[in-house]
Amino acid sequence: MSETKDRSYHHGDLRRALIDTALDMLATDQNWTFTLREVARRTGVSHAAPYKHFRDREELLRELARIGFERLAETMTRAMFSDGLSVREKFMAGAQACIDFALCNPGLYRLMFSADADKTVDQPLHDAAMRTFHILLQLLEEGQRDGSFRPIPISGQAAACWAQVHGLAMLVIGGQLLEEKVGKEPVSAALNVLLNGVCCDT
Amino acid sequence: MSETKDRSYHHGDLRRALIDTALDMLATDQNWTFTLREVARRTGVSHAAPYKHFRDREELLRELARIGFERLAETMTRAMFSDGLSVREKFMAGAQACIDFALCNPGLYRLMFSADADKTVDQPLHDAAMRTFHILLQLLEEGQRDGSFRPIPISGQAAACWAQVHGLAMLVIGGQLLEEKVGKEPVSAALNVLLNGVCCDT
DNA sequence: CCTCCATGTTTACAGGAGAAACTTATGAAG
Protein backbone atom coordinates (compact mmCIF):
# COMPACT_ATOMS: atom_id res chain seq x y z
CA MET A 1 0.00 0.00 0.00
CA SER A 2 2.74 2.45 0.80
CA GLU A 3 4.77 1.95 -2.35
CA THR A 4 7.34 4.69 -2.18
CA LYS A 5 5.74 6.86 -4.80
CA ASP A 6 8.01 9.84 -5.03
CA ARG A 7 6.06 11.58 -7.75
CA SER A 8 6.24 15.28 -7.34
CA TYR A 9 3.00 17.01 -6.59
CA HIS A 10 0.54 14.61 -5.08
CA HIS A 11 2.15 12.74 -2.27
CA GLY A 12 -0.05 9.68 -2.19
CA ASP A 13 -0.70 9.52 1.51
CA LEU A 14 0.61 12.68 3.05
CA ARG A 15 -1.65 12.42 6.08
CA ARG A 16 -0.08 9.15 7.10
CA ALA A 17 3.39 10.39 6.26
CA LEU A 18 2.92 13.44 8.49
CA ILE A 19 1.68 11.27 11.33
CA ASP A 20 4.66 8.95 10.98
CA THR A 21 7.09 11.85 10.98
CA ALA A 22 5.44 13.36 14.03
CA LEU A 23 5.49 10.02 15.85
CA ASP A 24 9.18 9.74 15.06
CA MET A 25 9.90 13.17 16.42
CA LEU A 26 7.80 12.46 19.49
CA ALA A 27 9.80 9.30 20.12
CA THR A 28 13.13 10.98 19.50
CA ASP A 29 12.61 14.20 21.43
CA GLN A 30 10.31 12.73 24.08
CA ASN A 31 8.18 15.82 23.80
CA TRP A 32 5.79 17.42 21.38
CA THR A 33 7.29 20.87 21.17
CA PHE A 34 8.08 20.27 17.51
CA THR A 35 6.63 22.79 15.12
CA LEU A 36 4.22 21.88 12.38
CA ARG A 37 6.61 23.44 9.93
CA GLU A 38 9.39 21.13 11.05
CA VAL A 39 7.11 18.13 10.55
CA ALA A 40 6.29 19.37 7.06
CA ARG A 41 9.94 19.99 6.31
CA ARG A 42 11.01 16.52 7.38
CA THR A 43 8.20 15.01 5.39
CA GLY A 44 9.43 16.95 2.39
CA VAL A 45 6.43 19.15 1.74
CA SER A 46 5.69 22.82 2.06
CA HIS A 47 4.87 24.22 5.46
CA ALA A 48 1.26 24.82 4.56
CA ALA A 49 0.56 21.33 3.25
CA PRO A 50 -0.32 19.85 6.66
CA TYR A 51 -3.27 22.21 6.91
CA LYS A 52 -4.97 20.24 4.14
CA HIS A 53 -5.12 17.30 6.54
CA PHE A 54 -5.31 18.81 10.01
CA ARG A 55 -7.17 21.90 11.07
CA ASP A 56 -4.28 22.96 13.24
CA ARG A 57 -1.31 21.65 15.15
CA GLU A 58 -3.49 20.41 18.01
CA GLU A 59 -5.61 18.26 15.74
CA LEU A 60 -2.47 16.42 14.69
CA LEU A 61 -1.49 15.97 18.34
CA ARG A 62 -4.90 14.53 19.16
CA GLU A 63 -4.59 12.08 16.31
CA LEU A 64 -1.22 10.97 17.66
CA ALA A 65 -2.79 10.47 21.08
CA ARG A 66 -5.64 8.48 19.58
CA ILE A 67 -3.17 6.18 17.86
CA GLY A 68 -1.38 5.87 21.18
CA PHE A 69 -4.50 4.64 22.91
CA GLU A 70 -5.16 2.14 20.13
CA ARG A 71 -1.68 0.76 20.49
CA LEU A 72 -1.82 0.70 24.28
CA ALA A 73 -5.13 -1.15 24.23
CA GLU A 74 -3.72 -3.69 21.82
CA THR A 75 -0.55 -4.16 23.84
CA MET A 76 -2.45 -4.64 27.08
CA THR A 77 -4.96 -6.98 25.53
CA ARG A 78 -2.23 -9.15 24.07
CA ALA A 79 -0.39 -9.30 27.36
CA MET A 80 -3.48 -10.23 29.33
CA PHE A 81 -5.16 -12.78 27.12
CA SER A 82 -2.18 -14.67 25.82
CA ASP A 83 -2.25 -17.75 28.00
CA GLY A 84 -4.56 -19.22 30.59
CA LEU A 85 -3.56 -16.81 33.34
CA SER A 86 -5.32 -16.33 36.63
CA VAL A 87 -7.17 -13.09 37.09
CA ARG A 88 -4.50 -11.79 39.38
CA GLU A 89 -1.81 -12.70 36.88
CA LYS A 90 -3.80 -11.02 34.15
CA PHE A 91 -3.94 -7.89 36.23
CA MET A 92 -0.20 -7.86 36.76
CA ALA A 93 0.43 -8.59 33.10
CA GLY A 94 -1.83 -5.78 31.97
CA ALA A 95 -0.40 -3.28 34.41
CA GLN A 96 3.16 -4.20 33.47
CA ALA A 97 2.28 -3.94 29.81
CA CYS A 98 0.91 -0.45 30.37
CA ILE A 99 3.97 0.67 32.27
CA ASP A 100 6.31 -0.92 29.73
CA PHE A 101 4.43 0.87 26.99
CA ALA A 102 4.92 4.14 28.83
CA LEU A 103 8.62 3.40 29.26
CA CYS A 104 9.05 2.57 25.59
CA ASN A 105 6.98 5.54 24.41
CA PRO A 106 7.35 8.18 27.09
CA GLY A 107 6.60 11.10 24.82
CA LEU A 108 3.54 9.50 23.34
CA TYR A 109 2.29 8.31 26.71
CA ARG A 110 2.63 11.74 28.23
CA LEU A 111 0.87 13.31 25.28
CA MET A 112 -2.01 10.84 25.62
CA PHE A 113 -2.72 12.04 29.13
CA SER A 114 -1.86 15.68 28.67
CA ALA A 115 -4.18 18.61 28.29
CA ASP A 116 -3.12 18.83 24.66
CA ALA A 117 -5.03 15.62 24.02
CA ASP A 118 -8.32 17.16 25.02
CA LYS A 119 -10.87 14.36 24.91
CA THR A 120 -13.81 16.74 25.25
CA VAL A 121 -13.31 18.12 21.76
CA ASP A 122 -12.43 14.94 19.90
CA GLN A 123 -14.87 12.04 19.84
CA PRO A 124 -12.57 9.46 18.23
CA LEU A 125 -9.89 10.23 20.79
CA HIS A 126 -12.41 10.01 23.61
CA ASP A 127 -13.67 6.67 22.32
CA ALA A 128 -10.18 5.25 22.00
CA ALA A 129 -9.39 6.26 25.57
CA MET A 130 -12.62 4.71 26.80
CA ARG A 131 -11.92 1.43 25.05
CA THR A 132 -8.61 1.22 26.86
CA PHE A 133 -10.27 1.93 30.19
CA HIS A 134 -12.84 -0.79 29.53
CA ILE A 135 -10.14 -3.42 29.40
CA LEU A 136 -9.60 -2.74 33.09
CA LEU A 137 -13.32 -2.68 33.89
CA GLN A 138 -13.86 -6.05 32.26
CA LEU A 139 -10.98 -7.56 34.16
CA LEU A 140 -12.29 -6.31 37.48
CA GLU A 141 -15.73 -7.70 36.74
CA GLU A 142 -14.20 -11.04 35.89
CA GLY A 143 -12.20 -11.00 39.10
CA GLN A 144 -15.22 -10.18 41.22
CA ARG A 145 -17.32 -12.82 39.48
CA ASP A 146 -14.89 -15.62 40.12
CA GLY A 147 -14.30 -14.49 43.68
CA SER A 148 -10.69 -13.44 43.32
CA PHE A 149 -11.37 -9.77 43.93
CA ARG A 150 -13.25 -8.21 46.81
CA PRO A 151 -16.88 -7.54 45.95
CA ILE A 152 -16.90 -3.79 46.45
CA PRO A 153 -18.41 -1.30 44.00
CA ILE A 154 -16.51 -1.71 40.80
CA SER A 155 -16.14 2.04 40.41
CA GLY A 156 -13.88 2.65 43.36
CA GLN A 157 -11.82 -0.39 42.58
CA ALA A 158 -11.44 0.78 39.00
CA ALA A 159 -10.43 4.25 40.08
CA ALA A 160 -7.83 2.82 42.41
CA CYS A 161 -6.32 0.54 39.80
CA TRP A 162 -6.45 3.06 37.00
CA ALA A 163 -4.87 5.73 39.16
CA GLN A 164 -2.25 3.37 40.50
CA VAL A 165 -1.10 2.07 37.16
CA HIS A 166 -1.22 5.45 35.47
CA GLY A 167 0.48 7.09 38.41
CA LEU A 168 3.24 4.51 38.40
CA ALA A 169 3.70 4.92 34.69
CA MET A 170 4.03 8.67 35.02
CA LEU A 171 6.49 8.39 37.88
CA VAL A 172 8.54 5.78 36.06
CA ILE A 173 8.92 7.79 32.88
CA GLY A 174 9.58 10.88 34.95
CA GLY A 175 12.54 9.07 36.47
CA GLN A 176 11.05 9.67 39.87
CA LEU A 177 11.20 6.05 40.94
CA LEU A 178 14.95 5.79 41.00
CA GLU A 179 16.59 3.51 43.49
CA GLU A 180 17.86 6.31 45.69
CA LYS A 181 14.34 7.39 46.25
CA VAL A 182 12.28 4.32 46.35
CA GLY A 183 14.11 1.04 46.06
CA LYS A 184 14.92 -1.58 43.52
CA GLU A 185 11.72 -3.02 42.19
CA PRO A 186 9.26 -0.33 43.05
CA VAL A 187 6.82 -1.08 40.30
CA SER A 188 6.01 -4.66 41.13
CA ALA A 189 6.22 -3.86 44.82
CA ALA A 190 3.70 -1.09 44.41
CA LEU A 191 1.41 -3.25 42.33
CA ASN A 192 1.51 -5.92 45.00
CA VAL A 193 0.52 -3.40 47.63
CA LEU A 194 -2.43 -2.50 45.47
CA LEU A 195 -3.34 -6.12 44.85
CA ASN A 196 -3.34 -6.73 48.57
CA GLY A 197 -6.16 -4.24 48.71
CA VAL A 198 -7.97 -5.58 45.71
CA CYS A 199 -7.76 -9.31 46.20
CA CYS A 200 -9.66 -11.35 48.74
CA ASP A 201 -6.79 -13.42 50.09
CA THR A 202 -4.90 -11.01 52.28
CA MET B 1 7.23 45.41 51.77
CA SER B 2 5.09 45.44 48.66
CA GLU B 3 3.74 48.96 49.07
CA THR B 4 2.13 49.66 45.74
CA LYS B 5 4.93 51.84 44.50
CA ASP B 6 3.93 52.85 40.99
CA ARG B 7 7.02 54.88 40.30
CA SER B 8 7.96 54.73 36.69
CA TYR B 9 11.25 53.12 35.90
CA HIS B 10 12.26 50.81 38.68
CA HIS B 11 9.42 48.56 39.57
CA GLY B 12 10.39 47.64 43.09
CA ASP B 13 9.84 43.91 42.91
CA LEU B 14 9.25 43.00 39.32
CA ARG B 15 10.35 39.44 39.80
CA ARG B 16 7.57 38.80 42.27
CA ALA B 17 5.07 40.74 40.16
CA LEU B 18 5.87 38.62 37.11
CA ILE B 19 5.48 35.45 39.12
CA ASP B 20 2.13 36.61 40.45
CA THR B 21 0.88 37.51 37.00
CA ALA B 22 2.01 34.16 35.63
CA LEU B 23 0.36 32.31 38.51
CA ASP B 24 -2.84 34.20 37.77
CA MET B 25 -2.76 33.28 34.13
CA LEU B 26 -1.96 29.68 35.00
CA ALA B 27 -4.99 29.59 37.28
CA THR B 28 -7.25 31.29 34.78
CA ASP B 29 -6.29 29.40 31.65
CA GLN B 30 -5.44 26.12 33.36
CA ASN B 31 -2.43 25.84 31.13
CA TRP B 32 0.93 27.46 30.68
CA THR B 33 0.74 28.30 27.01
CA PHE B 34 0.87 31.99 27.88
CA THR B 35 3.67 33.90 26.26
CA LEU B 36 6.33 35.68 28.19
CA ARG B 37 5.39 38.85 26.35
CA GLU B 38 1.83 38.58 27.58
CA VAL B 39 3.05 38.18 31.14
CA ALA B 40 5.18 41.28 30.73
CA ARG B 41 2.30 43.18 29.14
CA ARG B 42 -0.10 42.36 31.96
CA THR B 43 2.50 43.28 34.50
CA GLY B 44 2.86 46.60 32.75
CA VAL B 45 6.47 46.38 31.69
CA SER B 46 8.27 46.03 28.43
CA HIS B 47 8.46 42.62 26.83
CA ALA B 48 12.18 42.30 27.47
CA ALA B 49 12.07 43.18 31.15
CA PRO B 50 11.45 39.60 32.33
CA TYR B 51 14.83 38.56 30.99
CA LYS B 52 16.46 40.56 33.74
CA HIS B 53 14.97 38.10 36.22
CA PHE B 54 14.65 34.81 34.33
CA ARG B 55 17.07 33.36 31.83
CA ASP B 56 14.19 32.27 29.64
CA ARG B 57 10.54 31.32 29.70
CA GLU B 58 11.27 27.87 31.11
CA GLU B 59 13.09 29.27 34.11
CA LEU B 60 9.96 31.17 35.03
CA LEU B 61 7.90 28.01 34.64
CA ARG B 62 10.24 26.08 36.91
CA GLU B 63 9.99 28.79 39.52
CA LEU B 64 6.19 28.52 39.37
CA ALA B 65 6.49 24.78 39.83
CA ARG B 66 8.81 25.22 42.77
CA ILE B 67 6.34 27.53 44.45
CA GLY B 68 3.66 24.95 43.74
CA PHE B 69 5.61 22.26 45.60
CA GLU B 70 6.17 24.60 48.53
CA ARG B 71 2.47 25.29 48.75
CA LEU B 72 1.51 21.66 48.33
CA ALA B 73 3.89 20.59 51.06
CA GLU B 74 2.49 23.22 53.38
CA THR B 75 -1.10 22.30 52.59
CA MET B 76 -0.48 18.61 53.18
CA THR B 77 1.45 19.20 56.35
CA ARG B 78 -1.29 21.36 57.78
CA ALA B 79 -3.95 18.81 56.91
CA MET B 80 -2.01 15.93 58.45
CA PHE B 81 -0.68 17.40 61.64
CA SER B 82 -3.59 19.52 62.72
CA ASP B 83 -5.15 17.30 65.38
CA GLY B 84 -4.32 14.06 67.07
CA LEU B 85 -5.23 11.87 64.15
CA SER B 86 -4.45 8.20 63.76
CA VAL B 87 -1.84 7.31 61.18
CA ARG B 88 -4.50 6.02 58.86
CA GLU B 89 -6.49 9.21 59.26
CA LYS B 90 -3.37 11.24 58.63
CA PHE B 91 -2.83 9.35 55.44
CA MET B 92 -6.33 10.02 54.24
CA ALA B 93 -6.09 13.68 55.20
CA GLY B 94 -2.80 14.13 53.40
CA ALA B 95 -3.99 12.36 50.28
CA GLN B 96 -7.21 14.33 50.20
CA ALA B 97 -5.29 17.55 50.72
CA CYS B 98 -3.07 16.72 47.77
CA ILE B 99 -6.02 15.92 45.53
CA ASP B 100 -7.91 19.00 46.68
CA PHE B 101 -4.86 21.06 45.93
CA ALA B 102 -4.76 19.61 42.43
CA LEU B 103 -8.44 20.34 41.96
CA CYS B 104 -8.06 23.92 43.12
CA ASN B 105 -4.88 24.49 41.11
CA PRO B 106 -5.11 22.17 38.13
CA GLY B 107 -2.84 24.20 35.91
CA LEU B 108 -0.18 24.57 38.55
CA TYR B 109 -0.40 20.93 39.57
CA ARG B 110 -0.02 19.73 36.02
CA LEU B 111 2.92 22.05 35.48
CA MET B 112 4.61 20.72 38.62
CA PHE B 113 4.62 17.21 37.21
CA SER B 114 5.18 18.08 33.57
CA ALA B 115 8.34 17.82 31.56
CA ASP B 116 8.48 21.61 31.55
CA ALA B 117 9.34 21.48 35.24
CA ASP B 118 12.54 19.55 34.64
CA LYS B 119 13.94 18.74 38.05
CA THR B 120 17.27 17.59 36.66
CA VAL B 121 18.26 21.11 35.68
CA ASP B 122 16.96 23.03 38.68
CA GLN B 123 18.23 22.20 42.13
CA PRO B 124 15.78 24.35 44.12
CA LEU B 125 12.89 22.80 42.23
CA HIS B 126 14.28 19.33 42.81
CA ASP B 127 14.68 20.01 46.51
CA ALA B 128 11.16 21.35 46.86
CA ALA B 129 9.75 18.26 45.16
CA MET B 130 11.80 16.01 47.43
CA ARG B 131 10.60 17.76 50.55
CA THR B 132 7.04 17.07 49.51
CA PHE B 133 7.81 13.43 48.87
CA HIS B 134 9.42 13.13 52.27
CA ILE B 135 6.17 13.99 53.99
CA LEU B 136 4.85 10.69 52.69
CA LEU B 137 7.97 8.76 53.63
CA GLN B 138 7.83 10.02 57.19
CA LEU B 139 4.21 9.05 57.51
CA LEU B 140 4.83 5.55 56.24
CA GLU B 141 7.70 5.10 58.69
CA GLU B 142 5.50 6.27 61.50
CA GLY B 143 2.77 3.85 60.44
CA GLN B 144 5.13 0.92 60.28
CA ARG B 145 6.67 1.83 63.63
CA ASP B 146 3.38 1.89 65.47
CA GLY B 147 2.20 -1.27 63.73
CA SER B 148 -0.61 0.27 61.72
CA PHE B 149 1.03 -0.40 58.36
CA ARG B 150 2.39 -3.67 57.08
CA PRO B 151 6.14 -3.99 57.64
CA ILE B 152 7.22 -4.33 54.03
CA PRO B 153 10.09 -2.40 52.47
CA ILE B 154 9.17 1.22 52.73
CA SER B 155 10.16 1.84 49.12
CA GLY B 156 7.47 -0.23 47.48
CA GLN B 157 4.86 1.08 49.84
CA ALA B 158 5.92 4.62 49.11
CA ALA B 159 5.84 4.04 45.37
CA ALA B 160 2.36 2.62 45.64
CA CYS B 161 1.02 5.51 47.69
CA TRP B 162 2.78 8.19 45.71
CA ALA B 163 1.59 6.74 42.44
CA GLN B 164 -1.91 6.24 43.72
CA VAL B 165 -2.40 9.72 45.04
CA HIS B 166 -0.70 11.40 42.12
CA GLY B 167 -2.55 9.23 39.66
CA LEU B 168 -5.88 10.02 41.30
CA ALA B 169 -5.08 13.70 41.26
CA MET B 170 -4.25 13.63 37.57
CA LEU B 171 -7.39 11.69 36.72
CA VAL B 172 -9.55 13.98 38.82
CA ILE B 173 -8.32 17.17 37.23
CA GLY B 174 -8.50 15.53 33.84
CA GLY B 175 -12.19 14.98 34.45
CA GLN B 176 -11.64 11.29 33.90
CA LEU B 177 -13.26 10.23 37.12
CA LEU B 178 -16.74 11.38 36.26
CA GLU B 179 -19.69 9.51 37.60
CA GLU B 180 -20.56 7.89 34.28
CA LYS B 181 -17.22 6.26 34.25
CA VAL B 182 -16.40 5.41 37.75
CA GLY B 183 -19.03 6.17 40.34
CA LYS B 184 -19.84 8.76 42.91
CA GLU B 185 -17.04 8.89 45.40
CA PRO B 186 -14.22 7.38 43.47
CA VAL B 187 -11.46 9.17 45.27
CA SER B 188 -12.13 8.01 48.78
CA ALA B 189 -13.15 4.62 47.49
CA ALA B 190 -9.88 4.29 45.67
CA LEU B 191 -7.89 5.44 48.65
CA ASN B 192 -9.64 2.87 50.81
CA VAL B 193 -8.71 0.14 48.37
CA LEU B 194 -5.14 1.26 48.66
CA LEU B 195 -5.27 1.44 52.44
CA ASN B 196 -6.56 -2.11 52.52
CA GLY B 197 -3.27 -3.06 50.96
CA VAL B 198 -1.20 -0.83 53.19
CA CYS B 199 -2.75 -1.37 56.59
CA CYS B 200 -2.43 -4.44 58.73
CA ASP B 201 -6.07 -4.86 59.67
CA THR B 202 -7.60 -6.23 56.52
C1' DC C 1 27.81 65.71 43.72
C1' DC C 2 29.24 62.14 40.72
C1' DT C 3 29.40 57.76 39.00
C1' DC C 4 28.27 52.81 38.67
C1' DC C 5 25.21 49.14 38.09
C1' DA C 6 20.95 46.79 38.49
C1' DT C 7 16.91 47.16 36.25
C1' DG C 8 14.30 49.06 32.89
C1' DT C 9 13.28 50.15 27.48
C1' DT C 10 13.85 50.13 22.42
C1' DT C 11 15.18 48.09 18.45
C1' DA C 12 16.19 44.17 15.65
C1' DC C 13 15.91 39.60 13.84
C1' DA C 14 14.86 34.74 13.01
C1' DG C 15 11.38 31.75 13.10
C1' DG C 16 6.32 29.88 13.69
C1' DA C 17 1.06 29.79 13.15
C1' DG C 18 -2.20 30.15 10.11
C1' DA C 19 -5.02 32.56 6.18
C1' DA C 20 -5.54 33.48 1.31
C1' DA C 21 -4.57 33.15 -3.26
C1' DC C 22 -2.51 30.47 -6.66
C1' DT C 23 -1.12 25.82 -9.10
C1' DT C 24 -1.32 21.11 -10.60
C1' DA C 25 -2.52 16.30 -11.14
C1' DT C 26 -6.40 13.06 -11.27
C1' DG C 27 -10.47 10.90 -12.23
C1' DA C 28 -15.38 11.25 -13.59
C1' DA C 29 -18.51 12.82 -17.22
C1' DG C 30 -19.39 13.70 -21.83
Add this chain to the structure above:
DNA sequence: CTTCATAAGTTTCTCCTGTAAACATGGAGG
Protein backbone atom coordinates in the same frame (compact mmCIF):
# COMPACT_ATOMS: atom_id res chain seq x y z
C1' DC D 1 -9.88 11.17 -25.86
C1' DT D 2 -10.91 15.64 -23.99
C1' DT D 3 -12.72 18.62 -20.43
C1' DC D 4 -12.79 20.44 -16.17
C1' DA D 5 -14.04 20.31 -11.17
C1' DT D 6 -11.69 19.38 -7.23
C1' DA D 7 -8.47 17.57 -3.83
C1' DA D 8 -4.01 18.34 -2.53
C1' DG D 9 0.16 21.04 -2.96
C1' DT D 10 2.73 25.64 -3.00
C1' DT D 11 3.69 30.64 -2.41
C1' DT D 12 3.04 34.68 -0.19
C1' DC D 13 1.61 37.46 3.53
C1' DT D 14 0.52 39.13 8.22
C1' DC D 15 0.90 38.95 12.95
C1' DC D 16 3.11 37.11 16.89
C1' DT D 17 6.79 35.05 19.70
C1' DG D 18 11.46 34.35 21.95
C1' DT D 19 15.53 36.31 22.66
C1' DA D 20 19.79 39.22 21.87
C1' DA D 21 21.95 43.78 21.87
C1' DA D 22 22.23 48.45 22.55
C1' DC D 23 20.55 52.12 25.11
C1' DA D 24 18.38 54.73 29.24
C1' DT D 25 17.51 55.77 34.07
C1' DG D 26 17.68 56.46 38.73
C1' DG D 27 19.14 55.06 43.44
C1' DA D 28 23.14 53.79 46.42
C1' DG D 29 27.95 54.38 47.77
C1' DG D 30 32.08 57.00 47.54
